[in-house]
Structures are given as structure tokens and as C-alpha cells.
Amino acid sequence: MSTPSDVLVVGASAAGLAVTENLRRKGYRGRITLLGEEEVAPYDRPPLSKQVLAGTWEAERTQLRTRDVLDALDAELALGERAVALDADTRTVRTASGAELRAEAVVLATGLHARRLPGLTGVAGVHVLRTLDDAGRLREELLKAERVVVVGDGVLGAEIAATARLMGVDVTMVGPQGAPMQEQLGHDIARRLAALHTEHGVRLRPDTLVDGLETADGHVTGVRQGDGEILPADLVVTAVGGTPATDWLTDSGLALRDGVECDSRCRAADGIYAAGDVARFHHEGLGRSLRLENRTNATEQAMLVAANILGEDRAYRPVPYFWTDQLGVKIQVYGLPTPAATVHIVEGDTEQGRFVAQYVDEEGRPIAVLGWNMPKQARQHRQRLLDRYAPAPRVEPAATPS
Numbered sequence: 001m002s003t004p005s006d007v008l009v010v011g012a013s014a015a016g017l018a019v020t021e022n023l024r025r026k027g028y029r030g031r032i033t034l035l036g037e038e039e040v041a042p043y044d045r046p047p048l049s050k051q052v053l054a055g056t057w058e059a060e061r062t063q064l065r066t067r068d069v070l071d072a073l074d075a076e077l078a079l080g081e082r083a084v085a086l087d088a089d090t091r092t093v094r095t096a097s098g099a100e101l102r103a104e105a106v107v108l109a110t111g112l113h114a115r116r117l118p119g120l121t122g123v124a125g126v127h128v129l130r131t132l133d134d135a136g137r138l139r140e141e142l143l144k145a146e147r148v149v150v151v152g153d154g155v156l157g158a159e160i161a162a163t164a165r166l167m168g169v170d171v172t173m174v175g176p177q178g179a180p181m182q183e184q185l186g187h188d189i190a191r192r193l194a195a196l197h198t199e200h201g202v203r204l205r206p207d208t209l210v211d212g213l214e215t216a217d218g219h220v221t222g223v224r225q226g227d228g229e230i231l232p233a234d235l236v237v238t239a240v241g242g243t244p245a246t247d248w249l250t251d252s253g254l255a256l257r258d259g260v261e262c263d264s265r266c267r268a269a270d271g272i273y274a275a276g277d278v279a280r281f282h283h284e285g286l287g288r289s290l291r292l293e294n295r296t297n298a299t300e301q302a303m304l305v306a307a308n309i310l311g312e313d314r315a316y317r318p319v320p321y322f323w324t325d326q327l328g329v330k331i332q333v334y335g336l337p338t339p340a341a342t343v344h345i346v347e348g349d350t351e352q353g354r355f356v357a358q359y360v361d362e363e364g365r366p367i368a369v370l371g372w373n374m375p376k377q378a379r380q381h382r383q384r385l386l387d388r389y390a391p392a393p394r395v396e397p398a399a400t401p402s
């Protein structure tokens, strides 16, 4: 495809902004429209569960770019405007206000909606955390709360529990896993994380399903476990994952399967691309499709999409990466740990709370690296994962002249 005369980016957050910036950085002079449902200028989400919730950052500090920098992009910022439909054949997006926006290239960067558990919504004192508004509301209530129950033991639930605990609130974290983040960290390291939380006074309810809420006068008073036990709470946060924001794409003609299905170029259809949390792409290194929900992916995938819009033909083969900060510990994870992997400590010392762990598969091949308060060293070990995630393209032997 030749360079498009205009580009429409739907979703004005980390990935959407990065597509826009990278198009300009690469010299693209065409018209760019950045359409976003939220009223506010693009902001960063990772601080929401950490500094913003804790009150050490004002909301403004999460802004990804100043107004001047955004203006200099010379893109049309259409904020507070929700896309409600896409016609993939004509690349036309309809918005809630009835506008029709058509462009030669369209990027879908609508991220996730926080998943809400049935029966746990519409009750005062029950929160989710995905947006800046959510963070503001949750902080206000946390300052008044005495007993918080966090439903969900993934990365977000663990971060919220950690921050709430550091704020001095009585916190219980309930979840189906044996230890917090077990799926992302594997059994051994998740057990260490559980110990860290327990040492700081977070009460853990592992292997526990939630059945419903107890309420009085429309306000939550407790969380009912599957076994009938009730955990008293005046504030409940559900952190049970997100659903790709593809509701508006149902009639678009695009393939939707836990995200917008793309090829290895992050292309969903002719002239249509996806980036960030909403994009499911074919990872050539792994030979399967993947959807990544992390901040670094939003930027890296956006860079690749910008390049491919401008005529490059690059496959997206990242080494997945995320970080989390909890209770004074900085964790970095490169690659995708699996429950069956064996974990070796390759640097540092677990007793001293600083180490690098390497995960190897049944054949002894490294599949992931984790840093626990050792970010620089963990990054150095990332190199060992390249063979698995981003192998150099195979060079076919030259044909022997007959």
C-alpha cells in the first residue's frame, strides 16, 4: 500500500499517541486524527494503582505530553468522542455524536474495559480501576475506609492491595490462585510475593472464589466467599482483568477473538491496524497469536504499526515485558513464564531481597527472566531470550549451481 493521505487513530492513550508521534517522527505529513472517548488528554495508567492512589502524585503528573507537545504534533485531537461503529471496507468510523470519519489508514488502539463481576456492580463502595477518574474516586474512598477487600489476585489486584496497605488500611486480597500473580510469575516467585504481602499485613485468601456481596442500605458491607464465609468490608475493589474494547467493532467485519485479530504485521484488514492492549497479533517467534497487556507493548507495537502504515513490512516479534512495583519491591519480567518452568536464581540472593531468576522449559531453554529489585541485571539477561522470541530470520543456503 502506498503512503496513506490520512490516518485515523481510535483510542487516545499510550498506544494511540505513540502511533501518532511515530508517524510524525518518520516524517509523515498527512492528516492525522486521534479520537478518544475520555475527555482528558492522553495519560499514563501504571501510576494510577501506585503513585496516584497513594497520593504521592497529582493527577496532572500522569499526562503523557504537555499541551505544547501535543499541539506540535499537528494532529486533530478529538477527545470526549466515542467511536460506535467501523465499516472496515470503506474504513469509516462513526462516532456517538453522529460524525463519520473516513481515512486511508485506521488504527484501533482502544485498550481494555475493566471486567466487572456479575452481582458485584451497582453497589456503593464497589470500585474498579482503569481510568484516572476511577483512581480519583477510589483514593477518596480509601482515605475513609477501614476494611478493604480486593477481589482479584493478578498484577492489578496485588498492586492495589499493596498501595492500600501502605496507606494504613486493613486489606484482604481474595483470588482463585495459590498465590498472587501465580499465573504471571510461576509458583516459586508468586510464593515469595505472597510472603512479601503477608509480612506487610495484607491478609491473603488464596484458592478462593467469590460468590457475591453483602450489602446494607445499598452499600457494601462484605464479600461472600464460595464456602459461605463473609469477609467484612466497607470498600471492595474488583480487579479481575479486562475485556478488549471491541464492543463497537461487532459489525465491522473484522475478526474479533479476545481482541482484534491481526497478522504478524499488526494488520487486521487492508489499511486497518491494531496496537496496544486491544491487539491480538501473530507472534512469528512463538508461532502463535498473542495479546499483551502492558505499557511497553503499547509503545513498541505502536512504533511498528506506524512504520508499517508508511510502507515498511515489519513483523512484530517482541520479547514481552512488564514491570510492577509492590511494597518497595520492583519486579521486571521479560518473556512469558509458564507454570511448568523451572526457576533458577542466576544473580543476587533471595535472602537479601535482590535477585534475578531465570525460567527454563523442560528442555532447559530459557523462556523468561525476572528481576526482583535488580532491574539493570535483569535487563542484561533479556539477551538470552532473543533466540526464543525474536530469532534472526533464517538465511536459506544459496542454491548450488548445477
Ligand SMILES: Cc1cc2nc3c(=O)[nH]c(=O)nc-3n(C[C@H](O)[C@H](O)[C@H](O)COP(=O)(O)OP(=O)(O)OC[C@H]3O[C@@H](n4cnc5c(N)ncnc54)[C@H](O)[C@@H]3O)c2cc1C
Residues within 6 Å of the ligand: 010, 011, 012, 013, 014, 015, 016, 035, 036, 037, 038, 044, 045, 046, 047, 048, 049, 081, 082, 083, 084, 109, 110, 111, 112, 129, 130, 131, 156, 245, 248, 275, 276, 277, 278, 292, 293, 294, 295, 296, 298, 321, 322, 323, 324, 325
Ligand atoms: C491501574 C493500572 C496500572 C498498570 N500498571 C502497569 C505496570 O505497572 N506495568 C505495565 O507494564 N503495565 C501496566 N498497566 C498496563 C498499561 O497501562 C496498559 O498496557 C496500557 O495502558 C495500554 O495502552 P493502550 O493505549 O493500548 O490502551 P488504554 O491505555 O486502555 O487506552 C485505550 C484508550 O481508548 C479509549 N477508547 C476505548 N474505546 C473507545 C471507543 N469506542 N472510542 C474512542 N475511544 C475509545 C479509552 O477510553 C482509552 O483512553 C497498568 C494498567 C492499569 C489500568
